[in-house]
Amino acid sequence: MQLFQVRRSAILAGTGLLFSILIAPANAAIVFGTITFDDHPLATELATDPYVETVAGVTVTVTAPPADHIHIGDWDGDGSPDLYNHADITQTLTFSQPVNILGFDVVDESGGLGTNNDFLSDAGGTFNVDVVDDFFDVSIKGLGIWEGITSFSWTQPSGNLTIDNLQFSTVPIPAAFWFGVSGIAALVRFTRPRGQS
Secondary structure, eight states: OHHHHHHHHHHHHHHHHHHHHHHHHHHOOOOEEEEOOOSSOSSEEESSSOEEEEETTEEEEEEOOTTOOEEEEOTTSSSSOEEEEETTEEEEEEEEEEEEEEEEEEEEEEBOSGGGOEEEETTSOEEOOOSOOSOEEHHHHTTTOOSSEEEEEEEESSSEEEEEEEEEEEOOOOTTHHHHHHHHHHHHHHHSOTTOO
């Protein structure tokens, strides 16, 4: 009888794992969001406080080292705040969960293009912005290592650069994953010899 219970629980666990693998792509809900940098007054230098904005359930925090600062302002003159960086400043954008960076608008620059800027993800992806563009496509120009990241840094060795409308998508844990976990739990539970709890 105990052998039958072990086999039955193994079948349940295997079925749960197989179900999670087959169903996961269909159940994975990808959410898209755009960080607009509009949650702060215009023309403000944030010397010590980070900039924080939450979109689509994801919170992004922009920080700079203690001796540096962050600029939120309207450098492109459209009436909406942008994120600005200038020479010798490194800003770090940290996300509350893994995201795929899709791209952003490059709205203004003054000597800050090409090798005068450096974007580096926590997954090792790197790129340089080389053009003022309505949409800088990170998935194409970022060498493909901008998926599932939780932070990236932006350094301006020289010059000035302004970005806006940072677009991302989330990296969800598929709901079907929990079926597999349940199957493993059942296997562990039913394979214990009787008398143990």
